[in-house]
Amino acid sequence: MEKELELYDVTIVGGGPVGLFTAFYSGMREMKTKILEYLPFLGGKVSYFYPEKIIRDVGGIPAVTGDTFTEQLIEQATTFDPTIVLGKQVTTLQKLENGNFIVRTNDGEEHYSRTIILATGFGSLKTIKLDIPEATTYESGNLHYTVRNLEKFRGKKIVISGGGNSAIDWANELEPIAEEVTLIYRKETFSGIESNISKMKNSSVNVLTPYEVVILNGDGEIISDIVIENVKTKGQQTISSDHLIVNHGFAIDLGDIAGWGCDMADGTIKVDNTMQTSIPGIFAVGDIANYPNKLHLIAGGFNEGPIAVNSAKLHIAPSEELKALFSTNMESFQDKS
Ligand SMILES: Cc1cc2nc3c(=O)[nH]c(=O)nc-3n(C[C@H](O)[C@H](O)[C@H](O)COP(=O)(O)OP(=O)(O)OC[C@H]3O[C@@H](n4cnc5c(N)ncnc54)[C@H](O)[C@@H]3O)c2cc1C
Numbered sequence: 001m002e003k004e005l006e007l008y009d010v011t012i013v014g015g016g017p018v019g020l021f022t023a024f025y026s027g028m029r030e031m032k033t034k035i036l037e038y039l040p041f042l043g044g045k046v047s048y049f050y051p052e053k054i055i056r057d058v059g060g061i062p063a064v065t066g067d068t069f070t071e072q073l074i075e076q077a078t079t080f081d082p083t084i085v086l087g088k089q090v091t092t093l094q095k096l097e098n099g100n101f102i103v104r105t106n107d108g109e110e111h112y113s114r115t116i117i118l119a120t121g122f123g124s125l126k127t128i129k130l131d132i133p134e135a136t137t138y139e140s141g142n143l144h145y146t147v148r149n150l151e152k153f154r155g156k157k158i159v160i161s162g163g164g165n166s167a168i169d170w171a172n173e174l175e176p177i178a179e180e181v182t183l184i185y186r187k188e189t190f191s192g193i194e195s196n197i198s199k200m201k202n203s204s205v206n207v208l209t210p211y212e213v214v215i216l217n218g219d220g221e222i223i224s225d226i227v228i229e230n231v232k233t234k235g236q237q238t239i240s241s242d243h244l245i246v247n248h249g250f251a252i253d254l255g256d257i258a259g260w261g262c263d264m265a266d267g268t269i270k271v272d273n274t275m276q277t278s279i280p281g282i283f284a285v286g287d288i289a290n291y292p293n294k295l296h297l298i299a300g301g302f303n304e305g306p307i308a309v310n311s312a313k314l315h316i317a318p319s320e321e322l323k324a325l326f327s328t329n330m331e332s333f334q335d336k337s
């Protein structure tokens with residue numbers, strides 16, 4: 001059965017920023033590379049949580065929006081044409097007697113690889129949705145779980161449900177451009193960053209606590225108004241809205257990662273200084289990697305990717321020399337510039 005599957009040198013599980021940069025470096029080292037990503041799009045947490053926010057802590061890039069950063073990462077990652085498979089969650093890894101791996105996804109597909117680099121972040125990202133049956137019908141209309149384009153909200157009446165950092169951030173970002181911003185939170189105290197909470201409270205944002213959204217009125221595609229209920233008194237009121245943004249956080253589905261056999265600590269995978277896990281041939285990079293003094297920063301993951309790729313290359317061909325290949329020295333880039 002395994003002979004029918006195309007053999008890859010490296011299969012990267014996770015297409016977030018670190019997985020993408022790792023794919024680039026893997027291609028540069030002439031490894032046949034595949035990325036498997038659960039979401040229908042690349043970019044991981046950057047695309048999912050903060051596409052419109054400004055990233056300022058990646059060397060050489062003073063300021064860039066999450067979306068632009070992701071576009072550039074994808075452009076770089078696809079330089080050497082890796083195979084990219086979207087919308088599939090890796091469920092099991094199996095090491096074969098010949099040392100290669102079979103990677104299985106949630107739809108039963110199998111992928112065959114000499115080495116594996118786990119770039120899964122803390123797991124598959126799943127938004128916590130509004131707990132109202134009719135909510136799903138409005139997702140293609142004016143119910144949003146993330147903000148992808150601020151301009152869409154200019155001059156509009158916005159209702160935001162949530163009380164964490166994201167909800168407060170969006171209230172502050174939208175307040176200067178929207179006609180009106182109302183923030184509804186089911187608790188009385190907020191859990192976000194204090195300075196952002198103060199900024200919101202001192203602005204024109206209409207803050208309603210302790211309320212929650214209970215009914216969405218509309219035509220099944222566009223919400224026209226929202227019924228909110230005081231969680232203590234049960235008193236209800238109706239507010240009109242052009243857009244409802246729900247920021248109730250997210251659930252991270254680590255899936256079966258814990259069952260893949262790699263030694264773990266605090267929900268992440270332990271690696272040595274070659275980024276190898278406790279299973280030879282499986283490496284981990286980015287947020288999922290656990291080692292002393294690990295920082296959950298994109299810039300840190302950009303160092304781990306090349307280390308893992310070089311280690312994977314050595315795993316495949318132990319006689320290879322361990323070297324840091326410089327892109328500036330590569331002839332293949334002369335044609336691409
Ligand atoms: C709101 C917010 C703001 C941040 N701001 C900054 C910042 O300004 N600067 C900075 O350096 N860092 C920032 N971070 C942290 C940064 O986003 C992470 O460190 C970075 O995204 C880690 O990249 P990664 O590729 O390791 O993981 P992720 O970005 O989490 O990507 C992992 C990918 O793997 C996929 N995946 C997981 N499990 C599976 C599976 N079983 N099968 C298939 N696919 C799977 C996931 O769907 C996801 O797309 C921020 C984080 C948040 C939440």
